[in-house]
Each structure stands twice: as structure tokens, then as C-alpha cells.
Amino acid sequence: MDFTREFAIESWYNQDSDHDVENAVFELEQGNVLVLPHLSFELSEREKRFLSPSWSDGKAKNISLQPKPQGLLLKGAQGTTSDLEQLKNLLQRYSDSAQSLVLKLFPAYQNYLKVANTSFRPFLVETRSSSYRKDDSRLHVDSFPSNPTMGTRLLRVFTNVNPVGVPRVWRVGEPFPDMAARFLQNTKAMWPLQSRLMHALKITKRPRTEYDHRMLQLHDLAKEDVSYQKNSLQQEVLFSPGTTWVVYSDQVMHAAMSGQYMFEQTFHVPSEALVYPELSPLAVLQKSLGKRLI
Numbered sequence: 620m621d622f623t624r625e626f627a628i629e630s631w632y633n634q635d636s637d638h639d640v641e642n643a644v645f646e647l648e649q650g651n652v653l654v655l656p657h658l659s660f661e662l663s664e665r666e667k668r669f670l671s672p673s674w675s676d677g678k679a680k681n682i683s684l685q686p687k688p689q690g691l692l693l694k695g696a697q698g699t700t701s702d703l704e705q706l707k708n709l710l711q712r713y714s715d716s717a718q719s720l721v722l723k724l725f726p727a728y729q730n731y732l733k734v735a736n737t738s739f740r741p742f743l744v745e746t747r748s749s750s751y752r753k754d755d756s757r758l759h760v761d762s763f764p765s766n767p768t769m770g771t772r773l774l775r776v777f778t779n780v781n782p783v784g785v786p787r788v789w790r791v792g793e794p795f796p797d798m799a800a801r802f803l804q805n806t807k808a809m810w811p812l813q814s815r816l817m818h819a820l821k822i823t824k825r826p827r828t829e830y831d832h833r834m835l836q837l838h839d840l841a842k843e844d845v846s847y848q849k850n851s852l853q854q855e856v857l858f859s860p861g862t863t864w865v866v867y868s869d870q871v872m873h874a875a876m877s878g879q880y881m882f883e884q885t886f887h888v889p890s891e892a893l894v895y896p897e898l899s900p901l902a903v904l905q906k907s908l909g910k911r912l913i
């Protein structure tokens with residue numbers, strides 16, 4: 620059992636041989652972790668000073684660049700105007716690099732890909748949390764209570780930039796269909812008007828679909844089950860500094876165990892863009908429940 624697939628890519632921008640990216644989209648959509656051990660993200664001498672938690676404003680967990688209607692907004696950071704400008708440029712450069720990589724690996728997504736938040740994570744991975752739901756050191760698929768995806772996929776690119784050799788350590792769990800087969804029977808449908816009410820009360824940013832509702836319950840049920848966390852099929856994966864990895868985080872069971880200093884770029888991929896839609900969490904859940912969830 621190995622849920623990782625290595626690719627020999629060495630550049631964010633240059634075209635690789637077709638051989639290098641062959642199967643990448645299948646491996647991704649099947650729910651594997653694509654590992655690029657030779658794709659590092661280089662910081663200039665001047666930028667290396669940003670490898671410190673002191674640039675965080677202390678309120679947010681991450682420093683992030685968020686696309687807003689008024690433009691790109693840097694959040695969670697503190698410093699002088701010039702520092703913040705340089706930090707913003709650094710995150711922007713990571714975002715551009717990640718976008719180029721994704722289009723190279725998955726050309727089928729070309730006209731569909733939506734660039735979402737970029738984040739720089741300067742803190743040590745926390746393994747203690749206020750509640751089990753927020754504890755990302757427990758195996759889970761990403762699903763957020765206030766942010767329904769309505770079936771749009773969460774594609775994430777990560778790069779470990781630790782300057783002193785510390786790996787980012789994840790646990791990767793069993794394939795999505797196996798996890799769903801275990802927990803789906805304990806999830807509930809939505810009650811009538813729930814979606815409209817939650818949206819009207821601004822609990823959710825857009826109407827929650829039954830798909831989102833079931834995914835959120837899968838997230839919670841898996842995190843809550845201590846025996847599952849300990850005993851289910853899983854693999855420890857160490858991402859060394861200078862390594863990039865790509866996953867569908869709404870599909871791959873993952874848990875962040877340790878590490879410090881990482882960049883991450885999120886993309887939204889609408890379900891129409893998928894090359895193997897039958898492998899998506901939506902298709903798996905719909906087939907299992909015998910009904911449409913969106």
C-alpha cells in the first residue's frame with residue numbers, strides 16, 4: 620500500500636516531456652498524493668528573513684493572500700509597508716508558480732481552474748486543538764461548515780521551505796470510497812429548509828447542498844472516532860524541504876503531524892473539469908446513497 624506517486628518534475632514553468640506528466644491527472648483524481656521531490660520553491664537572500672513566525676499578526680494561523688473583488692489582499696501579517704509589500708510579492712510568486720505547475724500537470728483543467736487563497740504557514744504544526752473538529756492532526760477530508768463547495772473540488776499544492784532540514788510529516792489514510800463505506804451510513808440528510816435558513820442567517824456563505832452536509836459529517840465522524848484514527852489503514856509520509864506535493868484535499872484522508880514553514884496554494888476545480896468524474900467524492904456518495912446530492 621502506497622498512496623504517494625512520485626513525479627520527476629524540476630521546474631514550475633518549463634515544459635516537461637509528456638512522459639513526466641503522463642497519468643498525473645488519473646493519479647490525482649483517483650485520490651493519490653502526487654509528490655515532486657525535486658521541485659523546490661527558492662527564496663532570495665532577502666526573502667529568507669520571512670522564515671519566522673514573527674511576521675504573523677498573532678490573530679490568524681497563516682499569512683495569506685486572498686483574491687477579493689478589489690484585488691489581492693494580504694491577511695494575517697504584520698510589518699512595515701515595505702515588508703508587507705515584499706511578503707505579498709513572495710506569496711504572489713508562489714501562487715503564479717503553483718498555477719503554472721497545475722496547468723502543466725493537468726492541461727484538461729485549463730479553462731476551469733479558479734485560483735483561491737495562497738498561504739504561508741510560519742508556525743509549527745499544532746497537534747493540540749480546542750476541539751476534535753479543528754484538530755488537523757486527525758485524519759480527515761477537508762470540508763468547512765461555513766463554506767459549502769457545492770461539488771467544486773479543492774485542489775491544493777504544498778511546498779516545504781524549511782531552511783534547516785525539518786520535514787513536513789503527514790499521515791495519509793485509506794481511499795475515500797473505503798472511508799465513505801465506513802461512515803456514510805451514520806450521516807443524516809438535511810431537514811427541509813435547513814439550507815435556505817443557514818444561508819439566510821449567514822451561517823453559510825452560499826446554500827449548503829446535501830453533498831456538503833454529508834461531507835461535513837464524514838469529516839467530523841472520522842475525526843471523532845479515536846479507534847479509527849489509530850487503527851485504520853494509514854501511511855506516514857515525510858515531505859523533505861524542497862519537496863512539493865499536490866492533492867485533492869476533499870478526497871485524500873490526511874493528517875498534519877509536524878513541520879514548520881510551508882507554502883500552500885488552493886485552487887477550485889468545478890466538477891465539469893474532471894477527467895474521471897466517476898472517481899470524485901460526489902459520485903462515490905451519490906452512487907452509494909442512490910440519489911443526487913446537488
Ligand SMILES: [Fe+2]
Binds near residue numbers: 759873
Ligand atoms: Fe486538511
